[in-house]
Amino acid sequence: MTSFSALSLLLINIATSAMWTLLSLYLQDLRGLDTLTTALIMAVQPLAVALLSPLVGRTVDKNDNRIINIIGALFCTIGLLNLALLDINTSLFLVLTGLLLVGVGMGLFSTPTTRNVLASLTDKFYGIGSASLSTLIYIGQTLSLGVLLFILTGYMGDVQIVPGNYHLFIEGLHVSFLLFAVISAMVIGVTIYVERRIS
DSSP: OHHHHHHHHHHHHHHHTTHHHHHHHIIIIISOOOHHHHHHHHTHHHHHHHHHHHHHHHHHHHHOOTTHHHHHHHHHHHHHHHHTTOOTTOOHHHHHHHHHHHHHHHHHHHHHHHHHHHHTSOGGGHHHHHHHHHHHHHHHHHHHHHHHHHHHHHHHTTOOOOGGGHHHHHHHHHHHHHHHHHHHHHHHHHHHHHHHHHO
8 A cells, every 4th residue: 555655645746746837937927926926825835734734644643534635635636626727817816725725735635645655664664765755756746847848838839928829828727737637636546545445
């Protein structure tokens, strides 16, 4: 089951990591926001993770609640689908909602899934296990950006983001977030399988 839990961590990072680049381009180039405002909006997601993760960790340690990470993956999927609805004139509230949902999802998902992986290891292999998880996360982030660049390049080529091709960027954004939502939905399936096997 360790390999499936690790797979779910890899997939969730593929599904969520490129969101930062995509939304940064959207907010600054299409919506004309300055870097500080963009950073404050984007901070919603990591803030939600930072607030939730310690609480989730304590809850899982005490109650061994095996449904929390499934709910987390579901929240991530809904958040990504929410972001797939963005358009040039979409309310920024939709962006904040999507980021909050993904942040809550990651806060619920990451801690119990990491715990599942490490709990299956003996003390002797904690270091190797932790290093392997970090490597998986970096691989997921790299693959996520690779997928995003492949999609945006397919829609826009090597042109700059200017008003004349905003519609191409938006099409690429829609496809990217829909694909990432599908990958996040796969995480739900993998996580359900893991939790059933553990229980």
